[in-house]
Amino acid sequence: MHVLVTGGGGFLGSHLCDALLARGDRVLCVDDFSTGEPENTEHLRGHPGFTLLRADVCAAFDVPGPVDAVAHLASPASPPDYHRRPLETLAVGSRGTENALGLAVSHRARFVLASTSEVYGDPVVHPQREDYWGNVNPVGPRSVYDEAKRFAEALSTAYRRSMGANVGILRIFNTYGPRMRPHDGRVVSTFIRQALSGEPLTIYGDGSQTRSFCYVDDLVRGIVTMIDSDLPGPVNLGNPSERTVRELAELVRETTRSTSGVEFLPLPVDDPARRCPVITRAQHELGWFPQVSIEEGLRQTVGWFMSRRSPSSAGRIAQEPVRI
Numbered sequence: 001m002h003v004l005v006t007g008g009g010g011f012l013g014s015h016l017c018d019a020l021l022a023r024g025d026r027v028l029c030v031d032d033f034s035t036g037e038p039e040n041t042e043h044l045r046g047h048p049g050f051t052l053l054r055a056d057v058c059a060a061f062d063v064p065g066p067v068d069a070v071a072h073l074a075s076p077a078s079p080p081d082y083h084r085r086p087l088e089t090l091a092v093g094s095r096g097t098e099n100a101l102g103l104a105v106s107h108r109a110r111f112v113l114a115s116t117s118e119v120y121g122d123p124v125v126h127p128q129r130e131d132y133w134g135n136v137n138p139v140g141p142r143s144v145y146d147e148a149k150r151f152a153e154a155l156s157t158a159y160r161r162s163m164g165a166n167v168g169i170l171r172i173f174n175t176y177g178p179r180m181r182p183h184d185g186r187v188v189s190t191f192i193r194q195a196l197s198g199e200p201l202t203i204y205g206d207g208s209q210t211r212s213f214c215y216v217d218d219l220v221r222g223i224v225t226m227i228d229s230d231l232p233g234p235v236n237l238g239n240p241s242e243r244t245v246r247e248l249a250e251l252v253r254e255t256t257r258s259t260s261g262v263e264f265l266p267l268p269v270d271d272p273a274r275r276c277p278v279i280t281r282a283q284h285e286l287g288w289f290p291q292v293s294i295e296e297g298l299r300q301t302v303g304w305f306m307s308r309r310s311p312s313s314a315g316r317i318a319q320e321p322v323r324i
Helices: 011-022 038-044 079-084 086-106 143-163 187-197 216-228 245-256 280-286 294-308 311-319
Strands: 002-006 026-031 050-054 069-072 110-116 167-172 201-204 210-212 235-237 242-244 262-265
Touching (some): 002 011, 011 026, 069 086, 167 216, 216 235, 245 294
């Protein structure tokens, strides 16, 4: 297959590029690297099946040659990024999604949207099934990301109904693994960075809020399966093993053998109290379920973080501010 991956230079997108190339597909990675990292795809330069196009998906673009599938992953995805780039986040959810959809339609290609569990907001239904409409504050501090993804889902569905586009929607829950940025604001990367630097692990609220952490290899396997299907979705992809943030902090401390303490800070506005997917649809219709335990996933992720550290970087990490 010829697969176009928007946001292919990001944490999740670069792993998707790896998986597609590994099975023999040709990949066109489109990224402006506003939040992605060029080094995430550095190992793919020179691969005969890999092409990198540095471009903003919010600007109209076309690609030469065949396109069999478009995986639309482009978007700021961590709180510091979408708080820093609110208008760009809304633009990529709207104009960027429509440009990617238009390209898929013109090539008669499969279109897979990487949506998010954030469309459920701070859910009052637990665990979350795909037929739950969510509880989102449209003017809250997280709204630029939540509503961008909700609009992207509505737009993709309208293209499917009005133009016959072969659309599939995935709702991705918390994902972690190698290539996470140390300061991307996500709880796993923040805890690992703090533990390795000897800083206190910062827990917001009392740490009883829950998340469901899925290792990146599992998540990417689900995306590839969705690309190969004609399922419209939405389909939840995530690990239904629910953990409190406090439990995660202890697991990170154990995995890193860190002596770091724990610091409790005020809970941010609209921070979801519980987040856990129902994955029955993914299991029955895609044959997908997560296989990597959080203990093994954390070992792999910590190992990657440790391989990236140096005496000079350790000092910088300790001095930079923490944001979740």
